Amino acid sequence: MEAFLFARIKLNLPKCWIKKNISIEWERFCKLGADGEMVYIKRIIIAIIISCMVAGCGNNSNVEVGNAVNKSNSKKSTDIVDKNNTLDPTTDKQEVINGEQLVDALGIIKCDYSSKFILEGDLKNLLENMAVYYKDFNSDDELDEEAENAFIWCFCQNSWFGFDYLYDAADANGGYITSQQVEYIYYSFSGVYKKFEILGDDKIDVDNPSSGFLYANIKSYESESKGNEIVLNALFELSDGSEEAAGIVLVKNPYSCFDGYSVKSFKAK
Numbered sequence: 001m002e003a004f005l006f007a008r009i010k011l012n013l014p015k016c017w018i019k020k021n022i023s024i025e026w027e028r029f030c031k032l033g034a035d036g037e038m039v040y041i042k043r044i045i046i047a048i049i050i051s052c053m054v055a056g057c058g059n060n061s062n063v064e065v066g067n068a069v070n071k072s073n074s075k076k077s078t079d080i081v082d083k084n085n086t087l088d089p090t091t092d093k094q095e096v097i098n099g100e101q102l103v104d105a106l107g108i109i110k111c112d113y114s115s116k117f118i119l120e121g122d123l124k125n126l127l128e129n130m131a132v133y134y135k136d137f138n139s140d141d142e143l144d145e146e147a148e149n150a151f152i153w154c155f156c157q158n159s160w161f162g163f164d165y166l167y168d169a170a171d172a173n174g175g176y177i178t179s180q181q182v183e184y185i186y187y188s189f190s191g192v193y194k195k196f197e198i199l200g201d202d203k204i205d206v207d208n209p210s211s212g213f214l215y216a217n218i219k220s221y222e223s224e225s226k227g228n229e230i231v232l233n234a235l236f237e238l239s240d241g242s243e244e245a246a247g248i249v250l251v252k253n254p255y256s257c258f259d260g261y262s263v264k265s266f267k268a269k
Contacts (some may be wrong), residue, residue, distance in 0.1 A: 006055075008112040015048075018103060021200035033187045034125060037110050038081060046145055046252055056174045063215050065164065069242055073133075082248055091172055096180070096183075096193075097193075098193050099151050099187045099191075099192070099193035099255070101185065102180065102183060102187055102193055103255040105180060106180060106181065106184055107186065108184065108255050108257075109255075110254040110255060111254055111256070111259070111260040113252070113254075115224055117230055119218070119221055119223065119226060119232070120259075121163075121259050122163040122164055122257065122258050122259055123164060123250075123258045123259040124218060125161065125162075126155075126163070126189070126258050126263070127163045127218065127234065127248065127263075127266075128156070128215070128216045128218055128236065129154065129155065129187065129215075130214070130266050131216040131238070131244055131246060131268075132154075132214050132215060132216050132238070132261065133150075133154045134266050135267075135268045136266070136268065137265060137266040137267070138264070138265045139190040139191055139262065139263065139264050139265065140192075141185075143194045145197070145198050148194075148196050148197070148198050148199075149168075149198065151186060152182060152188075152196075152204060153210070153211070154184060154211075155185060155189065156177065156193070156204055156206065157184055157204065157205070157206060157208065157209040157210065157211075158209055158211045159209040159210065160211055160213075161211075161215075162213050162222075163258065164186070164199075164257065165184075165257035166185065166206060169181050169206075170206040170207070173203070175205060175206055175207040176203040176204060176205055176206065177198055177203060177204050177206055178204075179200065179201060179202060179203065179204075181198035182196055182199060183195060183196055184257070185257065187253075187254070187255075187256075187262075188253065188257040188258050188262060189256075189258065189262060189263060190262055190263060191251055191253045191256070191262030191263075192262075192265065197210075213237070213239070214238060214239055214240060215239045216236045216237065216238045216239070216244070217236065217237050218234055218235070219236065219237045219243070220234070220235045221233065221234040221235070222234075228251055228252045229250065229251050229252075229264065230249070230250040230251075230261065231247075231248070231249055231250075231258050232246075232247070232248040232249075232250065233245070233246075233248075234246050234248060243267055244269075245269040246266060246268050246269060247266075247267050247269060248263065248265065248266050248267075249263075249264040249265045250262065250263060250264065251263075253263045
């Protein structure tokens with residue numbers, strides 16, 4: 001396991017590609033016994049070698065990560081259509097004071113909802129990540145400087161967690177996201193607009209993550225639709241072998257990059 005970690009750190013591959021395409025194999029590898037470890041090590045090494053040959057980035061530390069992720073031609077709310085998509089945050093930056101102005105400034109479009117709620121994709125990954133870092137969350141909670149730093153660390157610079165909007169935004173900006181994009185991610189996450197005072201005009205290096213090795217998977221869940229809200233009772237299985245139950249309330253947010261939902265509350269039982 002240590003050999004794989006060092007290989008992942010030292011190879012000059014696009015990190016967004018690694019996080020999106022290799023992390024699932026790593027999670028499976030962690031769950032295997034001794035008999036299966038070498039099989040997954042070989043699979044992961046082969047995947048890395050092939051990616052180097054195809055992308056031509058094995059020895060290029062300055063490669064653009066935008067070439068590493070295949071994009072779908074279909075348009076969705078997570079597509080990057082920023083009106084002010086620039087690495088210079090002082091250039092033509094539109095000031096915003098609420099969520100509506102924020103999504104307009106970034107050019108975010110509404111998502112479509114299916115007739116039946118299914119927990120999957122980026123929303124599922126979000127809740128699994130929350131199970132690691134949150135015991136009691138409410139979207140009405142104050143967001144102080146410590147909470148701002150914690151959110152960036154847990155949801156924007158996490159080695160083992162990512163989502164389409166984060167990958168696409170980082171790809172478009174050479175591995176960075178702007179302060180407004182961080183605020184949009186929080187708006188998607190909570191349904192509440194908060195200005196991240198600690199960032200100012202700074203940008204976040206997504207390719208410089210740091211996080212622990214604990215992760216969670218949803219083992220089972222029950223859902224109930226109540227108007228614009230979805231009430232969930234979920235059971236999470238953590239990588240340390242423990243389990244945690246949580247009551248979750250989701251609210252529809254058609255501009256959220258988490259499949260059109262925000263988290264109103266998350267409470268471990």
